[in-house]
Amino acid sequence: MRAHRRPSLALALAVTATSAVALLASGCGKSLSSATSGSTAGDVSPTAGLVVTSPVGTQPVSQVTWALYRDVDSLDPAFAFDYPENTAISLMCESLLRQEPNGAIAPGLATVSTPTPTSVIFTIRKGATFWDGHPVTPADVVYSLQRQEAPALGGFYGQVFDRVKSIAATGSDQVTLTLSQPDYWLEGELSSMAGVIIEKAYAVKEGKNYGTPVGGIMCTGDYELSSWSPATGVVATANPHYWNGPTPVTKEIILKGVADNNALTAGLETGSISGTFVSGGEPTLPQLRASKAVKVYQGPGESTDAMIISATSGPLTNVKVRQALSLAVNRQAVIDNVYMGAALPAKWLTNPGTFGYGTSTLDQMYNAAPALKQNIAEAKKLVRQAGATGQTITIGTSQEMVGISYEAGVYEQAAQAIGLKVAFKNVSAQDFINFFTDPNFRKGVDMFPTTNYGDYAGPEGLLETLALPGGSQNYDNFNDPKITQLMDQSRSTADPVIRAKLMAEAEQEAAVTLPWIPTCQPTTVTVLNAKLTGATTSFSYMFAPWAGSLGGTS
């Protein structure tokens, strides 16, 4: 649900072309069919061939250095919105519910039940303890959730609790959330950052230092924070008293910010860096794939690469012009040159890697949906019908960000090919984020590229922010009553299969009325030292513990 922010891409090497086929056919998933995602009866999953985990590591490893694109600067889940913070917090902390590597939601620190549509009961699981040995109590749960909800803290997830009327301890191991209206999206949110449980006594004692290098954190995961300073980064050690399973065989994990692509590649090739999740395009991916020192895994993603429509007037407010642009754009060029092949063609605005519930329903409807094929002649016709030929659209871009400016160029070509004129608003890498946050800044800008994801694996996670009236990223006041009605109904529907079907219908409608134009669906790329295995290799690493099985290859 946020804008992908990576100014360091500005330093990335020039985009080079490579074959998409090489990566997709890499075969890292072939021997792991049991671990592949979305095994649906009779149908081929849209994410078939992608692996959600690497094989369990069994050999002890004393130390692993894991690279992030920059250093972690907060371990407070209320302020975790970007890759480094999410990766660090999910390594050490646990949420009420747990997003499995394949996106399904399972019990985490608690099990969930919904005795009535407007009450959600979390029962804390037996034996759940913090690193200091204290049991997880309802008071900790109530505190953690209310802390996230409170506007005074300025946390990022307050809106998650829109439909929550009250949060109260209702038993020795029970917390009840009373809702103003049914909300079956809440469970997904609480399997992610918004649902991370921290120890109340510790957080109260540390006050505003909680989640900083001075205050540290108190969580429940299989790795515990052993030290953290801006000089050395986050150091986590295996928790010898983990409540929910064996102690991991990898003793220590250092999370290190590596901003420079050249240094990252050298670090991976020499073993100074043991592994990394690649966020955004990685220009040196072909080089890493060829290296014997590392193994590259490709797993399901949950982010969508799209063109955000921000026009409140002009040609793009006409659905036919948006459809024409979608027909004209060369999506394969983006997949090949920005993602080095590590992306799937787009059909919907949502990545099929997010099909965490009602998976077979969503898979079937996704497979049946038409592919977004390039058809310039048809697109030209639509522009003519709309009477938009010769009109100008303004694309927001930043030439300092290689991927962003490449995509802006691809859309420019598409627009020109169908009789539209293009202007650019080019800004610095630092300023690019203002397109998302400042209405005055994006005034006159009709569209701008993004890589964007929701808070958890659900097809509504991203779509609700951009297609619903009042959505946080609905910049063009898009309003398709059919989508709104379907999503509203889905949110209130208890049965996951029906909920999924309603969402799939909303997605199909959105692929036609195009609140945004989907470009492609990035997969999750994980690079691991050849002697190391066991990490989660799907986008779930952003929301749930990912290193419990990390260890040496046998």
Next chain:
Amino acid sequence: MTRWRFLARRLAMLVASLLVASFVIFSAVQVAPGSALSALTGGRALPAASVAALSARYHLNDPFFEQYWYWLDNVLHGNLGTSIEWRENVTTLMRSLAGTTAGLVLYAAVIIVVLGVGLGVASGLRPGGWLDSSVLVATAVSAAVPSFIAAMVLIAVFAVQLGWFPPLGNGSGFGDTIWHLTLPAVALAVSSLAIVARVTRAAVREEAGREHVQTAVSRGIPYRHIVSRHILRNAAIPITTVAGITIASLIAVDAVVETAFSINGLGSLLVQAAEDKDLAVVQGISLVLVAAFVVINLVVDLLYAVLDPRVVLGTAAR
């Protein structure tokens, strides 16, 4: 007495430089692209109440001069402020990183002085020899190499191909840190090293050709005495000047090298903070760097008096 007056005057100049620099940097960050609120919210659309709470906490909506005064007042009370990105005290943040940066700059300075002066003297005393020719060619090339290019080449050759040094990171413990900081220190030093070697060579050649040196040679005074007393002593002033300037300028280049080698130090923090408009951090680090720059120049000035007693502190034209 003049010495104390000189020091007092330089101290006043230091305070004035810091004040002016802090205002200029404060203004520059304010007009630079980006907004602190973007960094605070991470681009997530937050409810208005949360935005208001964050803005108030970090004084984002106060007028410019009020913000500057608020910052200055805190600094005068020994508080450099709170980092927006780290939600932590700037002094604490800097303390954990200053050692690495100081170590890296010092390491590079040692390389520049030892190798730069050493090679310059050696080639200056034997002009036209094979060493002199090699030094001339090598310095001509390396003087033109920017440190980020040097970093890429050093990583590719000495870390990836040969595996002698790690490609990135700070290291821990003394020996490991030296090992980790070697490539960065070389990358940082390489172009300055060339300049110092060339200036040293020219100064030594010039002094070696002076009449009193020729006279001393013709009187049969031992060569090493001539070199140490007549040549080096007189060449020391230009050498010290150029070494001082280049070493002080390392402070500016340090950020580039730290980023290229993923070293966690003041320089890389400064880059990150500038991107995120983390004003308190940018200000805090800049002040430390400006102060270090001024102090290095002061040390050079003091050295003049030691090297040449004719130089009277505070009066010599520089």
